[in-house]
Amino acid sequence: MRRLTLGTLLLALLASATISGTTYAAARPEAGSASSAPLVRDLTWRACQAGTDDEQGKALDEAGATCTTVRVPLDHLRPDGRTVEIAISRIKADPAKRRGILLSNPGGPGGPGIAYPLELRPLLGDVASQYDLIGFDPRFMGRSAPVDCGPVRLSDLFRSPVTRVAFGAAARLGARFAADCRTRNPGVLRYASIGQVARDMDAIRVALDEQRLSYYGVSWGADLGVVYSQLFGVRVDRLVIDSVTDVEGSEYHHLATGEGAEAAFDEWAAWAAWRDSQYHLGRTGLQVRAVVTRLRSKDDPGWGLSHRRLRVALGAFVGAGG
Numbered sequence: 001m002r003r004l005t006l007g008t009l010l011l012a013l014l015a016s017a018t019i020s021g022t023t024y025a026a027a028r029p030e031a032g033s034a035s036s037a038p039l040v041r042d043l044t045w046r047a048c049q050a051g052t053d054d055e056q057g058k059a060l061d062e063a064g065a066t067c068t069t070v071r072v073p074l075d076h077l078r079p080d081g082r083t084v085e086i087a088i089s090r091i092k093a094d095p096a097k098r099r100g101i102l103l104s105n106p107g108g109p110g111g112p113g114i115a116y117p118l119e120l121r122p123l124l125g126d127v128a129s130q131y132d133l134i135g136f137d138p139r140f141m142g143r144s145a146p147v148d149c150g151p152v153r154l155s156d157l158f159r160s161p162v163t164r165v166a167f168g169a170a171a172r173l174g175a176r177f178a179a180d181c182r183t184r185n186p187g188v189l190r191y192a193s194i195g196q197v198a199r200d201m202d203a204i205r206v207a208l209d210e211q212r213l214s215y216y217g218v219s220w221g222a223d224l225g226v227v228y229s230q231l232f233g234v235r236v237d238r239l240v241i242d243s244v245t246d247v248e249g250s251e252y253h254h255l256a257t258g259e260g261a262e263a264a265f266d267e268w269a270a271w272a273a274w275r276d277s278q279y280h281l282g283r284t285g286l287q288v289r290a291v292v293t294r295l296r297s298k299d300d301p302g303w304g305l306s307h308r309r310l311r312v313a314l315g316a317f318v319g320a321g322g
Contacts, residue, residue, distance in 0.1 A: 043068045043070070043207055043208075044068055045066040045067070045068050045090070046066060046067060046068065047061050047066065047067070048060035048061050048065055048066065048067035048089055048114075049061050050143075056114070056115050059115060059118060060089050060114070060115055060118065060135075063091060063117075063118055063121075064091055064092070065089045065090060065091045065117070065118075065135075066089070066090055067087065067088065067089045067090075067114070068087075068088060068090075069085040069086060069087050069088070069143075069144075070085070070086045070088060070200075070203055070204050070207045071083050071084070071085050071086075072084060072085075072086055072139075072199070072200050072203045074188070074191050075191055075196070076196060076199040076200075076203075082187075084139050084140075084144065084145045085144060085145055086136055086137070086138075086139060086144045086200050086203070086204065087114055087136065087137045087142065087143035087144045088114065088134055088135065088136040088204055089114045089115065089117065089134070089135040089136070090132050090133070090134055090135075091117050091121065091128075091132065091133040092132050093128075093129055093130055093131050093132050093133075094129040094130070097129050097130045098130060098131070098132070099130040099131060099214075099237075100131060100132070100210060100212060100213065100214060100237055101131060101132045101134050101205070101208055101210050101213050101214065102131035102132070102133055102134065102213070102214045102215065102216065102238075103134045103135075103136065103201055103204065103205075103213055103214070103215050103216075104116050104117065104120055104133070104134070104135065104215065104216045104217065104221070105136075105138070105215075105217045105218070105220070105221030105224050105225075106119070106217075106218055106219075106221055107217070107218040107219030107220040107221040107222070107243075108219070108220050108221075109194075109220035110141060110220075111141075111220075111221075112137040112138070112141050112142030112143070112144075113135050113136055113137060113138065113142075113221070114135040114136055114137045114142055114143060115135055116135045117133035117134070117135045118135075120133065120216065121133060131214060132208075134204065134208070134213075136200075136201075136204060138197045138200070139191070139192065139196065139197060139200060140188065140192050147181070147184070147185045147188060147189070147192075148184060148185070149177065149180065149181035149184060149185070150177075150180050150181065150184060152177060194220075194223060194224055194227050195227060195231070197224060198224060198227045198228040198231055198232070199231070201213070201215075201224075201228055202228070202231070202232050202235060205235060211235070212234075212235050212236060212237040213235060213236070213237060214236075214237045214238035214239065215228065215236070215238070215239050215240070216240045216241075216242070217240075217241055217242065218242045218243055219242075219243045219244075219245070220245075221241075222241035222242055222243055222244035222245075223241075223244060223245055225239055225240075225241045225244075226241060226244060245260075265289070265292075266285060269282075269285035269286075269288040269289050269292075270285045272288050273285050273287065273288050
């Protein structure tokens with residue numbers, strides 16, 4: 001997914017109106033979805049840096065942020081049960097211009113977001129002074145009761161099998177990893193859902209004593225904004241969602257089946273074929289696809305040259321906005 005990098009567009013959207021340009025399949029509200037209350041409302045704000053080697057916390061402190069935690073139920077439908085601490089940061093608005101709070105999430109899924117306001121603030125320009133910028137690490141990651149699923153190799157995480165045998169091996173590896181993670185963290189992973197994170201966001205709103213919140217989310221963070229708006233629509237002030245996926249599908253459908261990636265690849269292959277005189281990857285989309293397939297296996301005498309052409313073509317395509 002391409003991320004929105006035009007700060008002027010984001011600024012205009014937040015400054016002018018609530019964004020609801022797409023109709024999404026409705027998330028099913030659970031019982032009692034009017035609000036999600038934190039278990040402690042009196043927050044103690046402190047410096048964000050947790051130690052001399054905490055560069056993230058140091059950067060937040062230098063930006064004028066303070067940090068705290070909000071204690072929420074592990075399961076929002078059972079508020080008397082186990083709890084989890086959600087770490088949040090705040091960069092205060094200009095009191096003379098303040099409109100409210102702005103939560104954000106950079107996506108992933110699985111990306112921590114407590115320091116995301118540091119990236120977002122330059123894009124907002126003058127609008128940033130109108131909001132308390134609230135960053136937070138979603139439950140079970142970063143500073144919010146992170147779970148440990150054991151050692152994993154990056155090569156396994158980013159494996160892209162191209163044969164049935166390799167796909168089966170990758171699926172078995174993923175299943176073992178998930179099973180080990182459940183064993184290491186009993187009774188926890190079932191609550192690592194987008195619905196629970198959306199309820200955590202509302203608990204943050206309540207803990208900050210705000211009637212409404214504004215939100216900016218990218219990729220999975222956009223999905224999170226959609227779910228929040230469907231559970232707590234009356235609590236939304238401004239909402240900007242960038243690179244949202246189809247909320248009716250699962251992560252398996254979006255990532256493992258590759259349907260979206262295949263469609264995007266076909267679009268790029270046609271684009272590159274139209275410019276064969278420049279990139280020399282093929283005159284048709286099928287020819288470009290064949291070149292890329294050879295490159296993946298490195299079964300190409302001109303691998304180095306073709307690979308450089310491929311990188312140049314991909315960069316040009318992204319730079320041209322597709």
